[in-house]
Amino acid sequence: MPELLEQSTNTSADLDTTPKPRPSFESLGLIEPLLEAIERLNYKAPTDIQAEALPSALAGRDIIGVASTGSGKTAAFALPILQKLWDEPKGFFACVLAPTRELAYQISQQFEALGSAMGVRCTVLVGGMDMVTQSIALAKKPHIIVATPGRLKDHLENTKGFSLRGLRFLVLDEADRLLDMDFGPDIDAILKAIPKERTTYLFSATMTTKVAKLQRASLTNPVRVEVSTKYSTVSTLLQYYLFIPLSQKDVHLVYLANSQAQNSIIVFTRTVHDAQRLSIVLRNLGFAAVPLHGQLSQSQRLGSLSKFQSGSRKILVATDVASRGLDIPAVDIVINFDIPTHSKDYIHRVGRTARAGRAGKSITLVTQYDVELIQRIEAVTGKKMDLWxxxxxxxxxxxxxxxxxxxxxxxxxxxxxxxxxxRKRRKGDRDDRDVRDRDDDVVQAGMPTKKRKSKR
Known part of the structure; x- marks a missing residue:
């Protein structure tokens, strides 16, 4: 685990220990079109991070937000951006960087939902999708770009006529994960391509040394808002374990899926191979299971997620690509088929259930090789798991x-x-044939082909 930094600044809320009544969205100064969207989305009152961050954000300050998963971070940065967009409508207004493709699509959907009365236009730029189609979407000058850093850098370097020189807002969401996934060089390149005079929001579940360096490089005199200093699971989550031999993991997973068949379940694995293998095993046994991992195409990943969210598939077998940011309200149970190496990854995984005050369960399969890992997780969360x-x-x-x-x-x-x-071999053969055909066409047209160097 990276060493956590001491909190360097405090908000006035941190200094005042007397409890304060939670404000309403209206009292925070949001405009009518946003209040209408909030009512349609059935948001009752601001979450802690929203109540703390929105006043400073609406006042135009840079924000560092430290809050756990499922805390409502997206609305905390989307609402002030949309309010400013209402005052100054223009293209390429804000850019949000997210660590995963699925989270990028989810952020875009939330922007569109909150900005529905304003006619806000969003474009998602992620890998695994056609660059040309994305370039056409950029030519229409959307207000909000939500992107993974690598694909945004590709467009900045290769898409003719595209730049972010007029950008007003930059958001770095899940900043600790962005840096854990080695997006640092891409983010540095993006920071050089956008205006220094801008408003920047950085949101992270933890303040690591890497995140602190990024903060110093990208934010100006920020207000720091921290609503959860302790890294822990929510009180509505019931946590269980099963102690089993390594060779019996598959059968115990099937037993759990069978006994909890009425519930929606996310199964987390450590490897892509196990995510794919277990989804096939479960389907062969009659369970409605779909995989979600990084080796699927983007359309396959979105298809799996859509089927699970709609309830047509009850089991999602996923790697940690699904552990952060995804808001799937109806997850009843999280099963850790493999225990993650880092305790914070466990907390993010089980955070997929018991969201927004609802109850949920997590069940972790523990083998003879996992005892130290489970003890470390219990020490970090401060909770003992019960035997299932x-x-x-x-x-x-x-x-x-x-x-x-x-x-x-x-x-x-x-x-x-x-x-x-x-398929790969056939594609290689086709590519070779295409090269030969082009050479033949050139010769027939009376044009010289490229001379090949003699080996002599």
Missing amino acids: PTDKEEIALLRERVEEAGRLAATELREEGAKNGH
Whole structure:
């Protein structure tokens, strides 16, 4: 775990220990079109981070927001940006950088929902999607760009006529994750391409040394708002564990999926291979499961997420690409098939359930090799997990079917791997043929081809 920095500045709320009544959105000074959108979205009152950040943001200050997952950070930076956009409508008004593609799409949707009465236009720039289509969208001058840093840098370097020289707002969302994913060089390049005279918001779940350096490089005299100094899970989350041999993880996962079939479940794995394999195992056994990981195409990832959010699939088997930022209100249970190495990743995973005051459960599969990791997580959260009750006879009856489903999944993965390899070879053959055909066309037209260097 990175060493956390001491809080360097305090808001007036931190200095005043007397409890204050929570303000309403109206009392914070939001304009009527935003208040109408808030009412339509059924936001009852500002969350802690919104109540603390909005007054300073609406006053035009740079903001550092430190708040845990599920705290309402997106509205905390979207509302002041949209309010300023209402006063000064223009293209390329704000840019939001997010660590994952799914989070980028979710942020864009929230901007569009909050700005629905204003006709706000958003464009999402992420990898895995067609650059030309994105370039056409940029040519229409959207107000808000939500992007992953790598793809935004690509457009700044390669898309003719696109620049952010008139940008008014920059948001760095999930800044600790942006830097953990080695986006630092891309962010540095983006900071050089945008105006120094701008308003910047930086939001992060933790203030690490890397985030502090980014803060110094990108913000001017910021107000720091910290609503959760302790890194912990919410009180409405019930946390359980299962202590099992490593060889029995699959059958215990199927047992849990079977006994909790009426609930929506996210299963977290450490590797892409296990996310894909377990989704096939569960489907082979009749469960409505879909995978979500980084090796799927962007359309496949969005398709899996959409099916799970709509309820047509009850189980999402995912890597940590789904552990941060995604707001899926109806998740009943999070199952950690693999325990994450860092305690903060555990907290982000289980934060997918028990959101916005609702109850939820997490169940972690613990093998003989995971005892130290689970003890570390309990020490960080300050909570002991309870043992999840199991029916040993039912698990024994499931074992043979689960093993057969595992063999079928392994065969399916091998066949899929062979098909992908064949496709790549065919694509290479086509590329070679295209080169030869172009050379033939050039020769027939009486034009010289490029001379090849002699090996002599």
